[in-house]
Structure formats: structure tokens, C-alpha cells
Amino acid sequence: MEKQDERSLPEKVSERLIEYILEKKLQKGDKLPNEHSLAQMLYVGRGTIREAVRILESRNIVTVKQGAGTFVCEKYGVSDDPLGLCLIENKEKAVKDLVDMRIIIEPEIAALAAQYAKEDDIRELEQRCLEVEYCIRSGKSHVKSDVAFHSQIAVCSQNYIAANIIPIIASSVRIFSELTNYTLLEETVVGHREITEAIKRHDCRDARESMMLHVMANKRRLSQPL
């Protein structure tokens, strides 16, 4: 294992801190011990702890609040740009590819959501659906609440991996927001309602089909001149 030997001390310490978070079952927002205690606990200097914390910060595992301390990050280890999209040159092609991936993944996840959604998850989904509608009706940007709506469907599916991948794909579209042009507002309101209702009825087939129509409408729009 060549890689293992090459790892720096701060990297190794950052792995120990991950183990600590898991052992202590720390949740999003929970506070870690201070630098001094961590340094004593792991037998390393405070400088090393500081570097290890910086590594975990860049991985969205912890977040440092000036003067308040170090906390488990709300993103719980999911990177901001995990697919390295910042390095893709042809942004237009990347958007098309993202939409194609959504067409593959999201209808099936909607079907799983209809099958496995729990009462609480559905209530939350209805809430997110209303939020998107509220943003659109009041002329605000609905990009953020749209990502939240699609992410909640992944939560309903009870698939951990989908719940991590969907927000990445949905929010990646925002990286290229200059290419997107939210003109399908009425379609979005109606589409989201249909999807929400199908999941609420636990109707897998309808959930899959309404999601397919919704993401296909996005694809069609992309292929038209802006």
C-alpha cells in the first residue's frame, strides 16, 4: 500500500478524528473537544491538530466557528464539488450529461420513494413542495428549494447512497447556472405536485412516470435556444 506510507501525520490524525466522531456517535452540529484536549488525547502537537481539522473542514466533515469551536458539519462529509466539476472545461456538455444522469436516476428513486416513504418523510416532502411553489409564486429564486425537494425524495427512498448523490447532481446544475434559464415555472409547480401526490399514495408507477415527465421537460428546454 504505497499510498498509506505517503500519508502525512495530519492526514493520519484526521482519520483518527473521524474514528472519534463515529465512536462517540457525534451528530451534525455536535461540538468536538477543544484543540488542547484533542492534542493530549492523540499525543500530537496542537499544530498537527489544527492541520488535521483543516483537512476535515475541506472534506465537509467538521466546520470551525471562530471563537465557538469545532463542530460536526451539517453536510456530514459530502463534498461541495465531489465530482470535480470545477475542472470541467465544456460546461454546456456537463449540463447535458447531468440532465441525462437525472433521467436515469431520478424516476427510479421516485419509484423507491413511493414504495418506502415513511409518514414523516412524506409530510416533509409536502412541505418542500409548498416551499418551491411559494418561491415561484412570489418571484423569488426557487433553485435552492428545488434542490431540497429533489433531495427529500431521495430521503423518502431510504437509500443512503441516493440521498447523498441526488443533492450533488441537483445542486451541480447550479454550478452552471448561467446556462440554465428557469422558464418552466408552471410545469415545475404541476410536476412537483404530481410527484408528491404519487409518493403519498405509494403509487410506484405513477411516481416514476411523473418524475420522468418532469426531468424530460428539463432536457427538452436545454435543447432549445435560450
Place this chain on the structure above:
Amino acid sequence: MEKQDERSLPEKVSERLIEYILEKKLQKGDKLPNEHSLAQMLYVGRGTIREAVRILESRNIVTVKQGAGTFVCEKYGVSDDPLGLCLIENKEKAVKDLVDMRIIIEPEIAALAAQYAKEDDIRELEQRCLEVEYCIRSGKSHVKSDVAFHSQIAVCSQNYIAANIIPIIASSVRIFSELTNYTLLEETVVGHREITEAIKRHDCRDARESMMLHVMANKRRLSQPL
């Protein structure tokens, strides 16, 4: 934009370095200017450059080779654990969810591969297919070459996003390797050959179906006692 103001100087400098890599069209393995030149170029201290480089290193955007300099990383910005799987407690459930995601994604990507694969991509795929078979026949671990085979199918599909997601999902299974037990060796050899042949013939339907059979065999095995 609350987030923007909170970013530290090294984080801002790391963004400037990404812009530099894009502007200069640096490719995987290309060397960056030394610390001193970067510090002069961006009007910051060498300590700040060092921290910025460390941030990019943890994002797999650059790699630092002791004594040789800083290079664009072969992983080109795709994180090692982008889905934060290291923080998932129930590893067994995570493996099942990963396999379910593969069932959703990989057959469709195989169909796209059959449609869009270029001559060179197919030659490379045949090579990867042989490598897996070689590892299995000679009793070596084929996990790494298996990931390479599935990743090459995503390359054949010409979808940037799939080419980034498939390696993540395929190699994530390795994180939980204690739960996996590669007993389906003969099925793997035959399955991979069928998939490769279908892509070579540009037969979308056959590529989708052979991939579906292949990933379903994996799912079946998981549901059996080890």
C-alpha cells in the same frame, strides 16, 4: 452570500489556483510553478500558498511530491470519499444501497456505451476485460481491475458525469470489502465478456440486459448468507 465572506484567505487562494489550472489548460500530471512564483503571482505569502495547496491536495486537485514539486492530480478533483461513506454507521445497509444504485445506473450507462463508444474506447475496454479475467485465472484480487472495467464502460458512454460517478460507486464497495465475498468468479468472466461484446457490436439492448444480469447476480449474492 454568507458563505463567501466566511472563506479564509487560503481557501480563496485555492480557488485562484483552480482558475490558473483551467486557464493554462494544465492536464493530469502537469507541474505547477513553485511556491515562490505562485506567491509572487497571487500577491500572498508562501505560507498561504502552502495552505492553499494543502486544500487542493485534500480535494485531489493537486498532488505534492516531496522534492519534485506540485502536480495536477491524476484523480483530477474527484474526491476519495465524496459521498462521506466513512461516516455511515450501518455498513451492511450501505452496501445494499450501493448495489441498488448500480442496478439503476449501470445498465443504462452500458446502453449509452453501446451507442456512443469510439474505436479507441472499445479497444481499451477489451483490454480491461482481459485484465479482470487474468486476475481471476491467476488467483489474484480482481477488485481493482473490476473497478477499472466498469469505469471504462462509463468512459465509453461519453457522459462526463457517469465517468466520475461510476468509479466512486464501484470503488465504494471496496470500503466495505469485509462484507463482500467474491465467489461469483466464473459469472464475472462470462458477464464481462458479454457486456464487452455487446458494446463492441453497438447493441444497446444487449449491453443493457447483460449489465443488468451482471449487477443482479451481485445483488442476489449479497442477500445470501456469507
